[in-house]
Amino acid sequence: MLRFLSRQASLSIIRQVIPLKTASSHLSAGTPAIRLRTVSAASNGHYLVSMPERRPFARLPADVSPVNYGLCLKPDLVDFTFEGKLEAAVEVTQGTNQIVMNCADIDIITASYALEGGEEINATGFNYQNEDEKVTLSFPSVLQKGSGTLKIDFVGELNDKMKGFYRSKYASPSGEMRYAAVTQFEATDARRAFPCWDEPAIKATFDITLIVPKDRVALSNMNVIDRKPYPEDDSLVEVKFATTPIMSTYLVAFVIGEYDFVESQSSDGVTVRVYTPVGKAEQGKFALEVAVKTLPFYKDYFSVPYPLPKIDLIAIADFAAGAMENWGLVTYRETALLIDPKNSCASSRQWVALVVGHELAHQWFGNLVTMEWWTHLWLNEGFASWIEYLCVDHCFPEYDIWTQFVSADYTRALDLDALDNSHPIEVNVGHPSEVDEIFDAISYSKGASVIRMLHNYIGDEDFRKGMNSYLLKFQHKNASTEDLWDCLEQASGKPIAAVMSSWTKQMGFPIIVVDQEQQGSDRVLKVSQKKFCASGPHSGEDCPRWMVPISVCTSEDPSCSRMKVLLDQPEITITIPNLGPNKWVKLNPGTVGFYRIQYTSAMLDSLLPGIRDLTLLPVDRLGLQNDLFSLSRAGMISTVEVIKVMEAFVNEPNYTVWSDLSCNLGVLSSLLSHTDFHDEIQEFIIDLFTPIGLKLGWDSRPGEGHLDALLRGLVLGKLGKAGHKATLEEARRRFKEHVEGKQILSADLRSPVYLTVLKHGDSSVLDTMLKLHKQADMQEEKNRVERVLGAISSPELIQRVLTFALSDEVRPQDTVSVIGGVAGSSKQGRKAAWKFVKDNWEELHNRYQGGFLISRLIKLTVDGFAVDKMATEVKSFFESHPAPAAERTVQQCCENILLNAAWLKRDADDLHQYFLQRKVPPV
Numbered sequence: 001m002l003r004f005l006s007r008q009a010s011l012s013i014i015r016q017v018i019p020l021k022t023a024s025s026h027l028s029a030g031t032p033a034i035r036l037r038t039v040s041a042a043s044n045g046h047y048l049v050s051m052p053e054r055r056p057f058a059r060l061p062a063d064v065s066p067v068n069y070g071l072c073l074k075p076d077l078v079d080f081t082f083e084g085k086l087e088a089a090v091e092v093t094q095g096t097n098q099i100v101m102n103c104a105d106i107d108i109i110t111a112s113y114a115l116e117g118g119e120e121i122n123a124t125g126f127n128y129q130n131e132d133e134k135v136t137l138s139f140p141s142v143l144q145k146g147s148g149t150l151k152i153d154f155v156g157e158l159n160d161k162m163k164g165f166y167r168s169k170y171a172s173p174s175g176e177m178r179y180a181a182v183t184q185f186e187a188t189d190a191r192r193a194f195p196c197w198d199e200p201a202i203k204a205t206f207d208i209t210l211i212v213p214k215d216r217v218a219l220s221n222m223n224v225i226d227r228k229p230y231p232e233d234d235s236l237v238e239v240k241f242a243t244t245p246i247m248s249t250y251l252v253a254f255v256i257g258e259y260d261f262v263e264s265q266s267s268d269g270v271t272v273r274v275y276t277p278v279g280k281a282e283q284g285k286f287a288l289e290v291a292v293k294t295l296p297f298y299k300d301y302f303s304v305p306y307p308l309p310k311i312d313l314i315a316i317a318d319f320a321a322g323a324m325e326n327w328g329l330v331t332y333r334e335t336a337l338l339i340d341p342k343n344s345c346a347s348s349r350q351w352v353a354l355v356v357g358h359e360l361a362h363q364w365f366g367n368l369v370t371m372e373w374w375t376h377l378w379l380n381e382g383f384a385s386w387i388e389y390l391c392v393d394h395c396f397p398e399y400d401i402w403t404q405f406v407s408a409d410y411t412r413a414l415d416l417d418a419l420d421n422s423h424p425i426e427v428n429v430g431h432p433s434e435v436d437e438i439f440d441a442i443s444y445s446k447g448a449s450v451i452r453m454l455h456n457y458i459g460d461e462d463f464r465k466g467m468n469s470y471l472l473k474f475q476h477k478n479a480s481t482e483d484l485w486d487c488l489e490q491a492s493g494k495p496i497a498a499v500m501s502s503w504t505k506q507m508g509f510p511i512i513v514v515d516q517e518q519q520g521s522d523r524v525l526k527v528s529q530k531k532f533c534a535s536g537p538h539s540g541e542d543c544p545r546w547m548v549p550i551s552v553c554t555s556e557d558p559s560c561s562r563m564k565v566l567l568d569q570p571e572i573t574i575t576i577p578n579l580g581p582n583k584w585v586k587l588n589p590g591t592v593g594f595y596r597i598q599y600t601s602a603m604l605d606s607l608l609p610g611i612r613d614l615t616l617l618p619v620d621r622l623g624l625q626n627d628l629f630s631l632s633r634a635g636m637i638s639t640v641e642v643i644k645v646m647e648a649f650v651n652e653p654n655y656t657v658w659s660d661l662s663c664n665l666g667v668l669s670s671l672l673s674h675t676d677f678h679d680e681i682q683e684f685i686i687d688l689f690t691p692i693g694l695k696l697g698w699d700s701r702p703g704e705g706h707l708d709a710l711l712r713g714l715v716l717g718k719l720g721k722a723g724h725k726a727t728l729e730e731a732r733r734r735f736k737e738h739v740e741g742k743q744i745l746s747a748d749l750r751s752p753v754y755l756t757v758l759k760h761g762d763s764s765v766l767d768t769m770l771k772l773h774k775q776a777d778m779q780e781e782k783n784r785v786e787r788v789l790g791a792i793s794s795p796e797l798i799q800r801v802l803t804f805a806l807s808d809e810v811r812p813q814d815t816v817s818v819i820g821g822v823a824g825s826s827k828q829g830r831k832a833a834w835k836f837v838k839d840n841w842e843e844l845h846n847r848y849q850g851g852f853l854i855s856r857l858i859k860l861t862v863d864g865f866a867v868d869k870m871a872t873e874v875k876s877f878f879e880s881h882p883a884p885a886a887e888r889t890v891q892q893c894c895e896n897i898l899l900n901a902a903w904l905k906r907d908a909d910d911l912h913q914y915f916l917q918r919k920v921p922p923v
Contacts, residue, residue, distance in 0.1 A: 057132070057430035059199060060102070063094040066197050066204040067147070068243075073165070073193070074211035074236075075181040075256055080158040080167050082181070084194050088150045088204075095142045099150065102191035102198035103128065103135035105164065106156040111137050115148045132431070133191055133198075152195055160318075161849050162813065164192025165254075168318040172258065173279045180257025182316050182331065184324055187374060187435040190249035198249045201372050201478045206244040211236055212256045217275070220254045221247075221328040223310050244327070245307060246476045248370050253326030255314055262288050266295040270306050275314035276338060283778075286339035286349060287313055290356045293395045301390075302364050303468045304475070311363070313337060313356065317779075320813050320851055323355050325362030325384075332359075333813070334779040345747040346709040348780055350392075350399060357391035358384045369471055372478040374429040377438055378504070379481055382425070382447015385409060386455070389448075398705055403619045403656040405452070406591045411626050411660065413446035414596065417509055418534040418630065421891040425450070425504040426481060436885035439852045442507075449594045450503045456592045457499070457549040458492045466491030499547040499566070503594065510546050511537055511596045512567070514587055516603060523579040525552070527587075528571035532596050534899050536634050545570065546595075553589035554579055555610070558617055561589055584610065591623035596630055611648045618654040625649070625657075629664045632907070633899065639668070639907040640914045643684070650691055655711040658692065662718055670864045671900055673827040675908055680915035682722040687918075689718050698730060698749070709748045716749070720756025721791065731756035739768055751784055759791040759825070766797050774809065786814050790821030790829055798822055798829055802836040806843065815844075816853050820860030833861050841881050855889040862893045866900035 070087035084106075090099075092115075099113070111123035125138040137152075158167040158181055167179045183193060191198040211230050212218045214237040222242040230236035244252075260281040261273045272291050274284030291313060299305050308328045315334040323332040336355040339348060365387070366380040392401045416422060425447055427438050455463050466488035474483060481504060485497040503509075511532035516525050529548060531538040548567040552574060553560060565574055576585065584606040587597050599607070607624060610616035616624070625645060632639040649661055665685055672681050696712045719727040731753045737743040738753070745753055757765050766789070773785040789801045804810065805818035823833035837844060837857065848854040862874050871894040878890045 060134075060197055060202070061096075061100050063096045064090055064092050064099050064143070064150075065202060066090050068205045068207065069194075069196065070207045070209075071194055072209040072211065073254070075158055075165070077158075077167070077179050077181060077213065077216075077256070080160075080179070082156050082158055082165060082193075084152075084154045084156065086150070086152040086154070086194055086196075088152075089147065090150050091147055092143050092145050095144055097139050097142050099137045099139075099143070101135055101137070101195045102133055102188070103195045104130075104133040104189075104191045105159065106154050106192065106195060108135065108137075108195065109153045109155065111150070111152045113137075113139060113143055113148055113150050115144055115146055118148070120151075133188070135195060154195060156193065159192070160812075161847075161851075162318055162320040163849075163851060164189040166318075168257070168316055170257070170277060170317040178258065180255065180317070182255045182257070182319075183253045183326070184320065184331070185252060185326075186250040186324060187377075187439075188250070190252055193252075196249050200248040200250060200370050200374070203246045203248055203370070203476070203478070205246050206252055207241070208244075208252075208254060209238060209240045210254055210256060211238050213237075215258075216256050217259045218254070218256050219275070219312055219314065219329055221252060221326060222308065223271075242309075247327055247367065251325070251327045251367055251370075253324075253329040253331060255316070255329065255331070259314065260284075261312075264288055264292050266292050266306075268296050268299055268305065270295055270308075271310040273310070273312045274337065275312060277315065277317070277334070280338065283338040283340050284313075284315075286341075286344075287337050287352055287356050290353050290395060291360060294357055294360045294391050297391055297394050298361060298364060298387075301387075301464060301467075302471055303464070304364060304368070304471045306363060307368060307475075308363075311360075313359075318811055318813065320848075320853055323359045325359045325366060327363065327367045330359045335783055338778070338780070340778055340780070343747050343778055344780055345713070345750070345784075346706050347713070348747075350396075350401075350404075350706070350710075353392045353396060353399075354388050354401075357388035357395075361387045361391065364471060368476065369474040370478050372480050374435045374438070375426055376479075376481050377429075377435070378425045378443040378447040379484065381439075381444045382451055385444045385448035386451040396706070398707070400618075400656065400707060403622070403654070404659075405448075406619055406622055407656050407660040407663070409441075409445040410449045410452075410591065410594070412441050413449050414509065414594070414626075414630065415534075416441045416892070417446055417507065418532055418634070419892050419895050420533065420535070421888065421895050422507045423888065424507045433884045436852050436855070437888045440855070440889075446594070450500070453503075453549060453592055453594050454488070454496070454500060456551075456590070458488060458494060458496070462492040463488065495547075499549070502544075502546045506544050506546075508532070508544065509594050509596070510548060511598055512548065512550070512587060512593075513598045514603065515600050516585060518581045519575075521578050521580070523576040523583075523585060525574040525576070525585065526571065527567060527574060529567060529595075532630075532634070534630075534634055534895075535902070536636060548595060549593055550574075550587060551589055551593065552576065553586050555584045555615065558586070558589065558610070558615060558620070586616070586620060586624075588623065589617070589620060591619050596627045598627075598631065598636065608645065608648055611645070612651060614651065614653070618657050621649070621652070621654070622657045622660045626660055626664070629667075633903055635902070635906055638910060639903075640910050643911070643914060646688065650688065652692065655707040655714065658711060659714055661688075662714055665718075670824070671866055671904055672908070672911070673830075674866045674904060675912070677912050677915060678827075680912070680919075684915060684918070685718060685722045686724045689715050689722075690724065693719050693724075693727065698734075700746075700748075713748050713752050717752035717755050720752055721759050723760065728756055728760055739772070750781075751788060754785060755788040755791050758788055759793065761792065762794070763797055766792055766800065770804065770809075779811075782811075783814060783817070786810060786818045787821050789818060790823070790825045790833075793826065793828075795828055795832065798832045802832060805836075806840060812847055813853065815847070816857045816860065819857060823861045824864065830861075830864050834865075837861050838877060845881070845883060851885065854883055855886040858883070858886050858889050859893055863896050864900070865897045866904050868898060868901045871895075871897040871901075 066088050068089040072085045075082040108126045112120045114120040121139050123137045124140050127136040163184050165183055168182050172178055190196050208220045210218045218239040220241040221244050225242045226240040230238045258278050259275040260278050261275045262281050262284045263273045274288045276284040295306055312329045315337045316331050319333045322336045361384040365383050389401050389405045470484050470487035489496040508531050510529035513528045531543050550565050550567050551561040552563045554562050611621050628642045631637045632642045669681050672678050693715045720731050735753050735757045738745040776782045805815045819833050822829040875894050
């Protein structure tokens, strides 16, 4: 309610100057009810969809374009408004009496245009097209061809929606609540800060001036060149920044607030600063170390220097995404940038390293060379999501990060892309409301996976050559996917465009079906492809085909590809000379190719000993298990068979393999929560994880590293949640000592201990956890608590957690994880979370207005249902409560619910029988 009141107060201030088209009117006035696709099970088991009608959209006219924006902004950190003056150098290419620009939630007070050396013409009208987020400035006479100056005075609101120019609440060291003014412009929100040509291809230079309180830090993309007292108010200063390179509007940024910083210089002379909340400069040192290593790494990798004199990385309290790659001023959630040497866990350090690597890659790939339109978003995000791993592997080889890529990105993308409601990597994007839909695992994780496959297919040397050619050819310009393929094709001499278009222009991926026979001393493989779908494979004449780079390894050298071929037709034969009948063959060594594999039973049986004796590489043990799990969900093999394979992992030492197993068992446990034998899968989990739990113990030993810390946390959390008695007792003992201050838990043990005591705890445990949350000085610790609160079991305590999610104690971006934690923890939690989201939909939708957080909230809340009628209920709710940016997510969730229901009907009885048999002692 306080947030609502302060917002209303701020709007009333602006209305005294000029009537404002508020954010709420922008989004509600005339927002069409998006017609959801119809989801129904067809006779072939696929879930048919009818596509929604897309809103009509036209890009900005090309008759007037910007050359330079002279922008001055004066934010009010008390009333949450801002005044702005724009003086833009523009080029009129065709005589016109109107200028069309992007504009949202801004009111223009005056506008004028003057041809170079000519008289100033005042605009006679401002016509706002709210739905299209445009404004048309009308002039009494034709603006002649040539260079001129457009001047606009305007006012706007420092909103609380985490987009555009917005306010972010933070506590000063003394505990006083204050506000910073910060920006988030990608994809289409620069128009909320100033009238502009807000399309990635319309680049210009920027001269930015900020008028701010003199006791505040003011930052922008470039370095400060002048700071002087503001003549009209001695409490303010005028801060002027150097001219930017030519760049897109979505990369412009400014921040005004209170911050400390740590500083260093990269080996190539770039000044690097990490800005932290006041008093927490120490927590910026790890990110600074990563950034200082990363900039020279990318300079060498691309053979192109970083083009700005400085780069700032800054932690923002209220921030929707993980981070944003604004050129020279990268903004982050606090948890994606800050590391406390004593209180941060190993997974947080790894996350910070990856996010820093991702955003700094964008300084070249995205900022220096920018996508022509949002259709090519995947190129920005997929590439950065791939190279962040290359960078972290360079900085921290002990993380074994490429194996983790397979579990974190590759398998996640395969799961989403197997749905009938997936989408191609390249999506035609029109209206701005469609852009948020594609900030998903297809653009990021599938994009990264196919680039990893491409890099492997080309080889590192030719890949780097092609990348250098691409960056030099298109620097300070815009490019499309095809432009990159051309450069890589010229560097490698391989048919890159033909191969890659089969992966980017059609959705989905193949399942590679393999059979073998022994012919004398040779092994002959028959390899074919068909489309893999979560509801079963798709074949037939209309089945799409891919150009698939296929690698093969054998038991003679599991780490090396024995053969590489391109599967460019439905079926091929591969002959492996001199391979005896007792040797095994495996496709896709390294789990690099973006496809699933279906082996014959005999081939699979020959591979299973490689899991037990660890002769298969960790990444291949993981890939084999993950493929089988997906095949079981698709009804192609029995889930019991997969459970039997999982038992072979009892000797597994690798963290990432356990992480993937744990994730799949979590999916299965969630599915079986709809049955009356849920306890039996918990017993299976306890049996599987106990040996590795005993081996690791509770406390780290000398010589242990990063991956051991990750594995210990994972295993203890799994055992504790499943109710393993010894783990539960020890967790309660350590929790008590932690709370009493006798023995503080190490950061790596906190999540598993918190989860365990909550899962099996009462109201006093919840009270203690909420107290820990309130006392936490670090956002990482607050998030740690928030993510596990949903584990609490009793219905009335679940309601308390849900109410807490919307309280002022939880930052707006973190409400989603609290509700998601409730939905993901139990059957009753899922029902309660879904009811809570429906009951509070207006507030939640208003809070996240169209951003990707609304998609995440929906997915976390409903994806785990496994009853057909729930798909109908979810679909029906969103037909009457439209969420345009989440429309595709709703369809994917409905499909997942139907798939879960079918899976349960198909395999529940067999699983029950298997678990019962495991209990029967041998005679």
